[in-house]
Amino acid sequence: MLFVQSKRPAQAEGNGLVPGRYALQLSGLSKSFHDTQAVADVSLNLGRGEILCLLGPSGCGKTTTLRLIAGFDTPDAGTIQIGGRLVYGAGVNESPERRRAGMVFQEGALFPHLTVGQNIAFGLPRGRQRKEQVAQALQMVKLEGYGGRYPHQLSGGQQQRVALARALAPEPELILMDEPFSSLDAGLRTQLRADMRAILKARQATVVCVTHDQEEAMQLGDVVAVMQEGRIAQVGPPEEAFHQPDNRFAAEFFGAAEFLPAWQDGDCLTSEVGQMPWPEFWPSPWPASRELQVMVRPDCLDIIPDEAGSGVIAQREFLGAFYLYVVDLPSGRRVRSLKSHVTPLETGARVRIFVREGHTLLPFIDGEAFVDGSAFFAGGD
Numbered sequence: 001m002l003f004v005q006s007k008r009p010a011q012a013e014g015n016g017l018v019p020g021r022y023a024l025q026l027s028g029l030s031k032s033f034h035d036t037q038a039v040a041d042v043s044l045n046l047g048r049g050e051i052l053c054l055l056g057p058s059g060c061g062k063t064t065t066l067r068l069i070a071g072f073d074t075p076d077a078g079t080i081q082i083g084g085r086l087v088y089g090a091g092v093n094e095s096p097e098r099r100r101a102g103m104v105f106q107e108g109a110l111f112p113h114l115t116v117g118q119n120i121a122f123g124l125p126r127g128r129q130r131k132e133q134v135a136q137a138l139q140m141v142k143l144e145g146y147g148g149r150y151p152h153q154l155s156g157g158q159q160q161r162v163a164l165a166r167a168l169a170p171e172p173e174l175i176l177m178d179e180p181f182s183s184l185d186a187g188l189r190t191q192l193r194a195d196m197r198a199i200l201k202a203r204q205a206t207v208v209c210v211t212h213d214q215e216e217a218m219q220l221g222d223v224v225a226v227m228q229e230g231r232i233a234q235v236g237p238p239e240e241a242f243h244q245p246d247n248r249f250a251a252e253f254f255g256a257a258e259f260l261p262a263w264q265d266g267d268c269l270t271s272e273v274g275q276m277p278w279p280e281f282w283p284s285p286w287p288a289s290r291e292l293q294v295m296v297r298p299d300c301l302d303i304i305p306d307e308a309g310s311g312v313i314a315q316r317e318f319l320g321a322f323y324l325y326v327v328d329l330p331s332g333r334r335v336r337s338l339k340s341h342v343t344p345l346e347t348g349a350r351v352r353i354f355v356r357e358g359h360t361l362l363p364f365i366d367g368e369a370f371v372d373g374s375a376f377f378a379g380g381d
Helices: 062-070 116-121 129-140 156-168 186-202 214-220 238-243 248-253 373-377
Strands: 022-033 036-047 051-055 077-082 085-089 101-104 174-178 207-211 223-228 231-236 258-265 268-271 274-277 292-296 301-305 311-318 322-328 334-340 350-355 362-365
Touching: 022 062, 036 062, 036 077, 036 231, 051 062, 051 186, 051 214, 062 077, 062 101, 062 174, 062 207, 101 156, 116 129, 116 156, 129 156, 156 174, 156 186, 186 214, 207 214, 214 238, 223 238, 223 248, 231 238, 231 248, 258 334, 268 292, 301 322, 301 334
Parallel strands: 051 207, 051 223, 101 174, 174 207
Antiparallel strands: 022 036, 022 077, 077 085, 223 231, 258 268, 258 292, 268 274, 292 362, 301 350, 311 322, 311 350, 322 334
């Protein structure tokens, strides 16, 4: 399991801190280009056989982190271990070809003058087993019989399968993938992600994949690390990153989210869209100096037609199986609600809005998820 320093306390068990079980260890990794800090003090451990997705907007440092791991760029500080072996730090700086890390690039980066089989064989040692290894790699990615073709004779998805086969054939400690699906159309991208995950899991490969696509991170990754300005803003399983974001940046980047003012109303935390019981470990009465907000996602909120309702549908977007409604609240703020296509509601309709059963309001203070009151009130505010 992947571990990074975060404000959430580590669990007594299951936090992955078991010596010798890591395929990748980064400690204090930093890199600047001129006056720009691209990567800032990134530390993490990735367990063998896990798929990590580095997720974030352009310029957040995710590709630079990947390049530092691969050895294409040199860190300013920190250490890198692959398969328990130091490849950077303490006077060590192994070249990319010695790091036992296979690379899958955005466009596949196949040699156009070589056949599929020759592309796969390129990084393999010469010998009698080479032909057998190529055949096994082709079978693994379901391209048996394609060994004699050239890259231009393949579709984009087939080219990426060949690139994956080439990366996996030498049995590296680590697979590095740099937005490998971004050049493909949406339908092919979804199918290829599923296929590649199945292949990687069957091989028990350890993977670091860079992406800016939240859906891709959720479908492909066992663990997601959301990066912001060179640092890791959130890390954990995709479900945790989506439903329990550590901070506002991670919440808004990893799916649609609205933040609404909230206040104490007796023994309840109340907002425009609903309320929840006031947690017993929170200060009461709530200090006026600390502004509370709650996060809601479109799947958290339901709406029903109601002439006495406080919401008005401002927009409706058809998403196939669902409609996404934008609803104006009395305060002038807007929230979104995702509903099945079988009960369409008209723009301008007045609705009652409420939190769906099984969902809850997630409180935030100063852009941080309010998990434990002691973390925010240790100073006696």
